[in-house]
Amino acid sequence: MGERGYQIKDHEALHFITFATVQWVDVFTRKEYSDIVVESLIYCKENKGLRIHAWCIMSNHLHLILSVNENNNLSDVLRDFKKFTSSHIIKAIKNNTHESRRNWMLWIFKKAGEENKRNKDYQFWQQENHPVELSTNEMIDQRLNYLHDNPVRSGVVRTAEEYVYSSAIDYYTTESGLIGIEFIA
DSSP: OOGGGOOOOOTTSOEEEEEEBGGGOOGGGSHHHHHHHHHHHHHHHHHSOEEEEEEEEOSSEEEEEEEEOTTOOHHHHHHHHHHHHHHHHHHHHHHOTTOTTHHHHHHHHHHHHHTOTTOSSOOOBOSOOOOEEOOSHHHHHHHHHHHHHHHHHTTSOSSGGGOSSBSHHHHHSSSOOSSOOOOOO
16 A cells, blocks of 8 residues: 555554545445444454454544554555445445435546546545554554544544444443454553
């Protein structure tokens, strides 16, 4: 994932990664689309050596703190994750007869796909991931707080642990969230 100078050099190190939808389309205001992301993260954890340390799905982007097990490649896992979620979310939008924004969203993703020679038809995610290696405790704390406070800053919830599509509940309570995480030591 070396677009625009962002590269993952140490695949086992902690990385803060952000994915945003094309044109910042607010896809994840619908539970069914967020659930595809959650299920895919769980799959990557169970089958591709992905280590999920923190996560948060916002309306049009997601923040992750990730690493991979030894002998795995974080760039490859992220590529596969983006490819899978992209195709499955596009399919879910196409099949959702109750989606009031269906034609508009598909038009945007189709237009983006036509303008990017890396795609056949649609482009769902922006190309960039902006991986940031978290090499100090200060960087880890800053990104972890930023990630979990995102829904609070946006006015979706009053406290971070109230937000369902986040690991804040794991960090701030004794309850477990939707995805089993590996706490940052």
